[in-house]
Structures are given as C-alpha cells and as structure tokens.
Amino acid sequence: MGDKIKVKRPEGDLLVCRGMITAIGRDVLTIRVDGTSVLANVAADNVTNFSLAARKAWQHMPKRNVGRPKGSRVSDRVSVTIRIDRRLWQLFRQAEADGVISDRTATLNSWIAEHLNRLPNTRKAS
Numbered sequence: 001m002g003d004k005i006k007v008k009r010p011e012g013d014l015l016v017c018r019g020m021i022t023a024i025g026r027d028v029l030t031i032r033v034d035g036t037s038v039l040a041n042v043a044a045d046n047v048t049n050f051s052l053a054a055r056k057a058w059q060h061m062p063k064r065n066v067g068r069p070k071g072s073r074v075s076d077r078v079s080v081t082i083r084i085d086r087r088l089w090q091l092f093r094q095a096e097a098d099g100v101i102s103d104r105t106a107t108l109n110s111w112i113a114e115h116l117n118r119l120p121n122t123r124k125a126s
Contacts, residue, residue, distance in 0.1 A: 003051035007042055014040045
C-alpha cells in the first residue's frame with residue numbers, strides 16, 4: 001500500500017493513468033488516481049509498480065549514484081537530500097500544481113540565495 005503505480009492499459013472507465021495503491025485484494029488493486037480523489041479497482045497485472053521497481057533496484061545496486069551520469073550536466077549542480085516537514089512539502093507541491101511554482105530548482109535556489117544574502121558575514125549567493 002502507498003506504492004506509486006501506472007495503469008498500463010485502459011480498464012473499464014479508467015484510462016491509462018498514474019496513481020497510488022490504497023488497498024490490495026487477491027488479484028485486484030484499489031488505486032487513487034493522481035490529482036483526484038477517484039478510487040478505482042484495477043487488475044494487479046495491469047499496473048507498473050514504480051515503487052516496487054525502485055526497491056528492487058536499491059537491493060541490487062545500493063551504492064549507485066543518484067542523478068544524471070557524470071559528464072551530462074548542463075550546469076554546475078549537486079543533488080542534495082534534505083528532510084522537510086510533511087505539511088510544508090504538501091504546501092510547496094500544491095503551489096507547484098497550481099502553477100505558482102513553475103521550476104522547483106530555480107525557486108529553491110532563489111529562496112536560499114535570498115536568505116543567505118541577508119545573513120551577516122557570508123559571501124553573496126548568486
């Protein structure tokens with residue numbers, strides 16, 4: 001439960017879509033369609049389970065680097081993992097869904113730079 005999935009083929013009234021597993025039956029999964037409150041029953045063999053694929057990949061290659069391969073970068077960036085309060089992240093994601101935030105990376109870079117520039121005795125962020 002909670003795994004992110006994609007419905008492979010249209011099934012009943014449900015088109016190809018993404019969602020999250022909310023219940024597991026014998027051969028049927030109940031999913032919540034992304035961006036809606038719609039619940040749908042889907043045959044288990046008609047979904048691609050992204051979360052399961054990620055768990056399997058992690059088991060086989062736990063030390064694999066995240067992000068794009070070396071040499072493919074367009075700009076000088078680093079991948080960073082941080083912990084954010086769940087409610088704050090939900091508000092951020094909602095602003096993104098509403099179109100208030102169009103570029104996640106640029107927005108966070110701007111916000112961090114703005115606040116670093118206010119601190120005394122720090123180099124100015126660009």
